[in-house]
Amino acid sequence: MLILLQLTLLISGCILVIVLADNFHRRKIVQAKVSDFDLTPNCLLTRYPLVFIPGKRSFFYFMEYFNELPRYLAEHGFEVYKAHLPWQDSSVRQDYCTKLLDANRTQVHLVLTEDTWIELSPTLKNHPKIASISLLSAKTDQPITAYPWSLSKIIWKLHAWFVNDPTSAQTVGLDKNYNAQIQKNLLNRANELGEIDFTKGLST
Numbered sequence: 001m002l003i004l005l006q007l008t009l010l011i012s013g014c015i016l017v018i019v020l021a022d023n024f025h026r027r028k029i030v031q032a033k034v035s036d037f038d039l040t041p042n043c044l045l046t047r048y049p050l051v052f053i054p055g056k057r058s059f060f061y062f063m064e065y066f067n068e069l070p071r072y073l074a075e076h077g078f079e080v081y082k083a084h085l086p087w088q089d090s091s092v093r094q095d096y097c098t099k100l101l102d103a104n105r106t107q108v109h110l111v112l113t114e115d116t117w118i119e120l121s122p123t124l125k126n127h128p129k130i131a132s133i134s135l136l137s138a139k140t141d142q143p144i145t146a147y148p149w150s151l152s153k154i155i156w157k158l159h160a161w162f163v164n165d166p167t168s169a170q171t172v173g174l175d176k177n178y179n180a181q182i183q184k185n186l187l188n189r190a191n192e193l194g195e196i197d198f199t200k201g202l203s204t
Helices: 002-031 069-074 090-103 114-124 151-163 176-203
Strands: 050-052 080-082 108-113 130-136
Touching: 002 151, 050 069, 069 080, 069 176, 090 114, 108 114, 114 130, 130 176
Parallel strands: 050 080, 050 108, 108 130
Antiparallel strands: none
16 A cells, blocks of 8 residues: 555656746747747737737646747737636636636737637627637548657646646647647737737728
8 A cells, every 4th residue: 555655646746847848948939039930020019909808727737828829929010918817717817817807907909719709708898898708629621640649648638637628729829730720810910910919990
């Protein structure tokens, strides 16, 4: 029995170290001063800031929910913020997000996953401070074998199972083979919002 307990503690300790190392490693990449992004010139910037709303977090996945996606837009000159919501309770997250919007002086463009929107939409769908809603999705016709497994994606799978989140690892920027495509889609959407904001500005 003692040996079994010691083995359990050893395995738990190893998992703890691996999970913490992965979260801090992703955070270190996001906060790095040197970027290898291929930047696109002549972007039409938005009038209102882009606010990334994270999905539920867990012990497995609690840092930098969208990885480098917010930074990608920020390096193109967009005003980008990352909201910090409570970890899991949906009603608390809804209330917290509503208060964040209420406290904001201007409208904002929300960026979030489809599943996070389903979770938060009951209280946010008619909020006057929301200028637009952009739903991230990594739907693709490529076979799953095109995405080789990595430690971060394995940890994401554990997190997704724990919080019952069907969002794919590709959607939150965890797949290097797909990041270029999702970054391109995100930038195209941001440019569309810039055009909409510009047009609205002319009419007011």
